[in-house]
Amino acid sequence: MxxxxxxxxxxxxxxxxxxxxxxxxxxxxxxxxxHAPLLPTSVRGPLRRAAGLTQRQVADKLGVQPLSVKRWESGAVEPRAGLKRTAYSRLLQGLAQRHPEVIISRQS
Incomplete structure (x- = not known):
């Protein structure tokens, strides 16, 4: 089979x-x-907050420490290639679809 x-x-x-x-x-x-693409750092935190999520909640779901999420949002570091990066990319894309106003406000 x-x-x-x-x-x-x-x-x-x-x-x-x-x-x-x-x-x-x-x-x-x-x-x-x-090589999952990530949205710009300028929208990562605002998207998370618009969804009412904490860094700890995101970290718990991705299997990382909250400090990692904080560093990803600030641009201090990027998630390494692999499943966690893919999951983070999908989260950001999903949040952007649910909260397009965050993306629009950052472009003006």
């Missing part, structure tokens, strides 16, 4: 043998996720 989402082939002969199979879609997704 082949799981298209994970790229894993599971043997069906009564065993639990798992053999990796190349999944080009998953490989491309991994490349894109590694």
């Amino acid at each position: 082949h799981d298209h989402n994970s790229g894993i082939f599971r043997g069906s002969a009564g065993g639990e043998e798992v053999t990796p199979v190349h999944n080009p879609v998953a490989s491309v997704d991994a490349l894109l996720d590694a």
Whole structure:
């Protein structure tokens, strides 16, 4: 049985043998996720606040320390490539869709 989402082939002969199979879609997704674009630092904190979220809440969901979120918002550091960066990027994009006024006010 082949799981298209994970790229894993599971043997069906009564065993639990798992053999990796190349999944080009998953490989491309991994490349894109590694370089997830982030919104400018000028809108990161305002978007979070517009959604009524604290740095601690964001940190807890991303599996990082609140200080990391504070540094990401200030631009002192950027999240490293990987799942946490991808998740943070998705959070920012989702917040921007829900609170476009934050983006608009920062452009004027």
